[in-house]
Amino acid sequence: MKKWIPEHEAPEPLEGPVVATVTGGTILWFVLFLVQLPFYGWYDDHGHLWWIWTCLAGAGLGLIGIWYVRKRDAAIKRDAASGPTEPVGPVTD
Numbered sequence: 192m193k194k195w196i197p198e199h200e201a202p203e204p205l206e207g208p209v210v211a212t213v214t215g216g217t218i219l220w221f222v223l224f225l226v227q228l229p230f231y232g233w234y235d236d237h238g239h240l241w242w243i244w245t246c247l248a249g250a251g252l253g254l255i256g257i258w259y260v261r262k263r264d265a266a267i268k269r270d271a272a273s274g275p276t277e278p279v280g281p282v283t284d
Contacts, residue, residue, distance in 0.1 A: 209260045217253025220246050 224246035227234065234240045 213256045213260050217250055220249030220253055
């Protein structure tokens with residue numbers, strides 16, 4: 192079996208407003224939950240009740256995501272403030 196070798200190097204990861212993006216997504220999931228809530232009976236009658244709970248689960252997981260990306264952002268800033276460090280690589284003698 193031939194081993195797959197990538198033809199191109201992996202691109203650099205995109206860094207952007209991660210906290211704002213996750214917060215916006217969480218708000219969107221919660222708004223979708225609230226918008227569907229008045230139609231609970233219709234969803235229940237048609238077997239689509241899981242749509243409502245999916246939105247609530249998305250909002251709940253989004254809260255965990257907000258916590259995670261805020262901690263990650265703080266750790267990145269803390270690391271940058273501590274100054275440059277030596278690169279980690281193979282030990283050569």
